[in-house]
Structure formats: structure tokens, C-alpha cells
Amino acid sequence: MRPVQRLHSAYRDDIGDLVTRRPVPGPGLDRVGAFLFLNHHGPQTYPPHNRGLPFGPHPHRGFETVTFILEGELAHTDSAGHESIIREGGVQWMTAGSGLVHAEISPDGFKRTGGPLEILQLWVNLPARLKMCAPRYVGVQADAIRAIPGEGATVHLVSGAYRGEAGAIESLTGVFLSWVEIAAGGRVTFEGLRGRDVFLYGARGAIEVGGTLVPAFTLAELGEGDAVTIEAHEPALFLFGHAEPIDEPVVAHGPFVMNSVAEIHQAYADYQAGIFGVAEIVRG
Template structure:
């Protein structure tokens, strides 16, 4: 077995959306994607005042990939053109398969806009292979109690979203066998993931920093990792990381705006289908 090593780190760059603090480690300068993992927006952490406008993501379309949204603090109201609607609170996760086309809105519920409070949200885009890009849309939204945490050694807790870890299976089933979790490490904790050979690896330091061997992955940085079977993380101070792995998709990736397909022609078709109203309509959740 070989150990995964840290080859390089990529700082998330600030790209605020109005008054929403936003950091984006991928895509970024010199880094188009991490295999099947295409995009990460890190919103917050910040505290909203009373009577705020909330999140700005009104109805918009997607096709050809999946969005996985981690609500670390605050709350998020979701509605989409496939008829799904939910309000997910801190510690919960939304997994949406855009597939052949969906319109969705992601906004703050009425109570958050009225009362304000802390907010921190991660949204990750995960690619789909060509055979699934036109699959039927689906949505799963689960609250914090669905992700109770798996103790992993002394001082590490893994909140498993999809895939298997230490004999446990995450509550969301990925169409493509993607493993996703967020993990909390106390000072001095060590956490090991194995079975990684031949997988695309995604590691982002959300809070604090961790070490891979002797190299540090600082706060708000994304890792470029070597191939290997086993990844071991060590935290010298409290840390929270987002970790995932996925089977490689050896196909062209053509991304434009809210669509991710395999060719420019398919992108043009996505825009045409959306403009014809084939994706449906999403209403904003009232609260």
C-alpha cells in the first residue's frame, strides 16, 4: 500500500456575491477541476443582521452534473422545478442531481431574513458521466440528525454523507459511487482514509489546518494529492475538512455557466432547451 502525499495547495480566492462572502478554490488560476470534482463555493462564515436580504440565489437552471450543499451554519430553503421543497438547517446536506435539466432556487427562509444569525455554506459540483447527464433530476435534503458522526480514532469525527467508512454507510446513495464527508479533528487527532487507489481525491480545509505527512494544508486551501491507497490527516489544532473521492470520468468536460456537458454542441442544446421552457419553473420558498 502507498500513502497519499500532498503535492500542492491552492488558496481559495475571494469572489464575493454582493454582501455574501464567497471563496472559491476551484476552478481557479491553474486549476480547472479535481477530476470528477468541478467547483466549490465556500460562502461565509459571516453573521447576517436582522432584516437582511438573505442569500441571492433565485431560480436558475442546471444540466449535466450534481450539486452537494453542506449547511454548516444558518439555514437554506430549496425549491425546484421537479417539485422538491425543503428548508435545511445547520448540519444538514442537500444533494441535487440536475441530470437532463432542472431549475432551482436556494434562498434564505423568512425567519433567517427576519432574525439574522451566523451563516456558512459549502456547495460542491460533482460531474456526471455522459450516460447519466440526461438522467431524471432528483433531490435529497436531510437534516443534521441524518449525519450523527462516526468516531475515528482519538479526537476525530467523520460525518458521512455518501459511501462507506468504518462499517457505516452514508444516508445518501450516489449514482456514481462518490464518497463524501466532512470531518472534525481535535488538536492532536489523526484521521485515516483508505481504499483510495485509482480514485479522484478532493480535500479542502474549511476551518483550521491539517497536515498530510509533514506538509500543511492551511485554512481555506484545496489540496492537490498524489495517487495512493491511504490518506492520513493530522491536526495540530482543531480543524474541519471536506473530503471526497470518486471514480475518474475519462470524458471531455465542457462547462459554460450553469451547464456541464461533453461538447459545445450539447451546451448550445442546453441553453436552447432551457429557453424553450423544458426545464420547468421553480418558485421561491416563502419561509
């Protein structure tokens, strides 16, 4: 079983009136292998006639963003022509690849009426062979994501395979991603983890991993092993994923993640030259 080596509490880094916590990158933890970055927005309740989310058009290249909408809704548009509004329980998976501009904002309806909001956004690295692939976007609502029940735990399977079921989204690099709702007294085990980069973040409630308590808003850095069992003594929700290690240099600057400084400079030059295109703002 994989033991907990260290715990990393998410630190507050609010963006305007958006409550934001970030466990990685942070002090003592630059990344978790292929998993580069996590922003936990909320939980909070927006009043009527709010300004909504602040993520207007901005560029990316060289990695993927996976956005879990735990509460509320999120509008996506990008310069490759993709557009959607994904609601509570849904997921947006964007492969930036060679580069695009996208916007992630609140739909007009949410800004008018307000409501609860909680979103997790995870950045996943791409190997050099895929960093310049064609951009891709998949948005799925909650009813398209398989919810697999177990011993007091429900695994919401986004990508990869679990107990003979396939995730709603096919990852280009075989990444497994899920979020798990677990009741008091529940437990869930994930196997086949040997040699994989494993990502485990407690979003709500406290969970226990190998006798170590992992509070909410905490990332658990795990040791080696083939399996991990997560238990709960209170209702909880956590994000769990694993990926094939990418044994390549990682150079990240702003919205770009490449393999060299020269590639970062080229990304900025291409963006400033307009090569990434323009993202229109979604209404609705």
C-alpha cells in the first residue's frame, strides 16, 4: 500500500472576490509528476447581480486543463471554436496542445441570480511528442459521467478504467481522473498504481490514508506501492488521479508549459503574433 509521505496544505490566494486555494505548486512541492497545478475555487455563494468568474480570454500551450465543476456552472469558449456551458457535476477537459486562447467565465444567468460555486482546476502535463498537437476540448455534463458505487463511496469516473468501467473522456496519455464522494465509515481502494504518478487532494471533509488523517484543503504526497485505500470518518470528497511519469524537463512560465526556455519564448512570440487566435465570450 502507498503510505502518506507528506501533507501539503493549500494556501489562500484569492483572485478578487473569488476564494482560491492552491496546494500545488507551493512551498515544498513544485509538482506531483505529471500533475502540475491545482486551483480550488470556492466553496462560496455568489449574490445576485455578481460579476462572476474573472477568467477572460487568455492563452495556453503545452499541457491540458481539467476542470471539475462541483457546484455552480462554467461557460467555456476558445479560439479553436469550442463552446459550452457545463453545470454541477460536469467536467471540462481542454488540451491546449500547440496553443489556443480560451475563456472560463460565469454565464449571464449565473451572474443575474447568483448561487453556490465550487470548482477544481487541474493542469496535466503533456510529453514533448504531444505538446504541439492540435488543440482539443471535451465538455461533459454530470449525467455522462459514470458514478460507480462501492463500500460507502461513489467514484465519479472521468477518464481511465475502474472496476471494468470506462471513463467519459479518453485521455491522450492514459491519465486516470476521478472525484470520489465518501460517507462516514466508507472506504475505497485503487490498485495498479506501481510506477505511476498519484494525485490525491482532499476537497471536503477529512479522509484517512494508511492511518494518516488528511484534512480538507490538503494534498497527500504518497510513497511507492501498488495500491491505496482511502477511508472516511465523516462525509468527504476528494480528487484522485494517476498518470504515467513524463521523464522530461519541465519549464513553466505563466500560461505555458514546455521543455525549454527557448520554447517558452517561442510560445509568447506566437501568442503575440496572433497565431493562437481569438476566443469569443460565451453568453447564456
